[in-house]
Amino acid sequence: MRLSKEALKELKELLSERLLTREEELFLYAFDASSLFFLPEAVALPERKEEVLEILRLAEIFEFPVISRGCGTSTTGSPLAVEGGLVVAFTRMNRILELNLEERTVRVEPGVINGDLKVYLKRYGLFYPPDPASYAFSSIGGNVATGAGGPRGLKYGTTKDYVLSLEVALPGGKILKTGPQTLKGVVPYNLTPLFVGSEGTLGLFLEILLKVLPLPEKRKLYLVFIPKEEKAFFLITESLKKGLTPASAEFVDKTTLKALEEKIKFLESEQASLEALLFVEFDGKKEEVLKDGKLFEDLLKVVGSKYYSAESEEEIERLWEIRRAISPSLKKLASKKMADDIVLPRRALSEFIKFLRKLESDSGIFICAFGHAGDGNLHVNLLYEEDKIETAKHLREQILKKVLELCGTISGEHGVGYTKRPYVLWELDPLQIEIMKKIKKIFDPKGILNPQIKIPD
Ligand SMILES: Cc1cc2nc3c(=O)[nH]c(=O)nc-3n(C[C@H](O)[C@H](O)[C@H](O)COP(=O)(O)OP(=O)(O)OC[C@H]3O[C@@H](n4cnc5c(N)ncnc54)[C@H](O)[C@@H]3O)c2cc1C
Structure with a gap:
């Protein structure tokens, strides 16, 4: 037990019924999309940043672990209370604070759902490109903390390319503002990228300033039937060599296709020539999309791949649903x-x-x-x-x-x-690990933020 009675009493005074301690409530925060299960000792549901700062002030005094959580869709156990402690779930800090049309930026609280932000921005002809397959049910805070990517990463990059600045709560209850509020800035050191992908181990996001883009005028999606798995990769590299930049090039291998049987029944007539699938989307100005599509179709003829294409939003989304259905279908x-x-x-x-x-x-x-x-x-x-x-x-x-x-x-x-924590040592050399441990100590000297994840001992 890491949360003392005194700490719980103070937290209860701060949050009242928004501090959960009953086992049946704690169960809901004990898992994510990995198969792990760790029961927290309590769960806090803050609604304001002052509450998060006070939680972190108490955490430093009473030395209890603080585990930040968005929607719990992580596949790696990163929002779990591995050593017990307090889970701070950001689901109620979910306001879109400010859209700046001149700067093309939007300021949000961390609990905003990625898909809700997309719907909101669409009204203004804008979009936020990072699109993890979980976009309909994962939070921007979680996306920033994991450095989330998605199908559109090929053309648009990932979350790291859209986070301009952050307001971060640190142990002890201090606020750190990272990065300039402008679209550019080189005044040393820009700490924002350090926090993107930090998985809740360096600080808790309170506000996030994001760059957004105008919605593309046209989209065209190709569902390509691949006769031999390796040919999919050949198609991708040949497209890039020819100067094409698809927004997405998503691969589905032959074993995954077995799990998707129900969803791809409409392709029955293609079964004989279908070992894998490739989803390739082009977007941008109408003329560009049609021109790139034509070049891509020529390439498909050369490699002898049949395809199905879609241009209306509804049909494109219907086809993307097949791709998004993969994770749940694997069971x-x-x-x-x-x-x-x-x-x-x-x-x-x-x-x-x-x-x-x-x-x-x-x-x-x-x-x-x-x-x-x-x-x-x-x-x-x-x-x-x-x-x-x-x-x-x-x-x-x-x-x-x-x-x-x-x-x-x-x-x-x-x-x-x-x-994946044990395998980090396989990839990084000792000097990198040593520097990372020192960075962690600067922000979190007592090691209370998401202990037991990310950097191995
Ligand atoms: C079906 C499915 C499909 C998926 N597809 C993709 C995909 O295509 N691309 C992809 O990148 N990921 C994907 N994921 C993984 C997952 O959705 C992402 O990692 C997502 O970014 C997690 O967001 P979340 O809100 O669920 O965060 P959580 O899972 O709750 O937390 C993730 C991490 O963020 C930290 N965190 C949360 N909020 C804060 C905060 N306010 N401050 C600091 N740290 C915080 C947590 O401590 C934790 O380390 C998928 C998951 C599922 C289940």
Whole structure:
């Protein structure tokens, strides 16, 4: 027990019924989208930044762990109370504070849902590009803390490219304002990028200033039927070589297609020529999209791939729903899942997929690889039954080793959290780890923010 009676009493006075302590309430904050479960000792639901600052003042005095939480969709255990302590859930700090049309910026509280922000901005002809597949049910605070990406990352980049400045609460109850309020700025040191992807280990976001863009005039989506998995990566690199910049190039491998059977019934007539799928979207000015689409169609003819294309918003969204249905559909293959989100140089994707197929056929465990192949980022999921857990762990380690051998990284956007923490030592050298530990100590000297995640001991 890390939260003392005295600390709980002070927190109760501060938050009243917005401090949850009953076990049945705590259960709701004990899991995320990984298969982990850690029961917190209490949950705080702040509505104002002054409350967050007071929580952090008390945390420093009473030395209890503080675990920040958005919507709990993390796949790595990062918003979980691994060592007990207080979960601070930002769901009630969900106001859009200010839209600045001249600067094309929007200031939000961390609990705003990414999808709600998209709906709000659309009214003004604007959009916020980062689009994790969880955009309808994940928060901007969580997206910033994990450095979230999504299909549009290929053309538009990820969360890191849109966060201009942050207001951050630090242990002890201090407020830190990072980055200039302007679109540019080089007055040293810009601390904003340090917080993007920090997974709640350096401070708690109170306000976030984001850059937004005008909505593209036109979109065109191609659903490409890939006869041989490796051909998908060839298509992506050839498109880029020809000067095309699709907004998205999303890959679905043949094992994932098994889980999607229901959703792709309408492609039955293509089954014979379908080993994998590629979602390729172009957007921008109408003439550009049509011109790029034509070039892409020529390329499809050369490689002999059939396709289905969509231009209306409804049809495009209907097709993207297939892609977004992947994560929940995987449970059809087996009851347990181990998930990673590795990134490789594009040239290595072909070799990597062949390596996975070999592991799959040797082990009898389903290995799904899907996602943002355009920027080299694949979600590799092992699907297995409980009695195969040791085999799955061994396979996972072989896969991560292969990724590093191919000059990749073990996490592109989901973060390290609890599940990938031991493997950080495989990727980073001791000097990097030492510097990162020193940075953590500057912001959080007593180690109370999200302990036991991200940086290994
Ligand atoms: C079906 C599904 C699809 C997904 N697809 C994608 C995808 O395409 N791309 C992608 O990047 N991710 C994806 N994810 C993972 C997940 O949705 C993202 O990591 C997301 O950014 C987490 O947001 P959240 O609000 O759920 O945060 P949580 O899971 O609650 O927390 C995530 C991290 O953010 C920290 N945090 C939360 N709020 C704050 C705050 N105010 N201040 C400081 N730290 C804070 C937490 O401590 C934790 O470390 C997917 C998950 C699911 C379940």
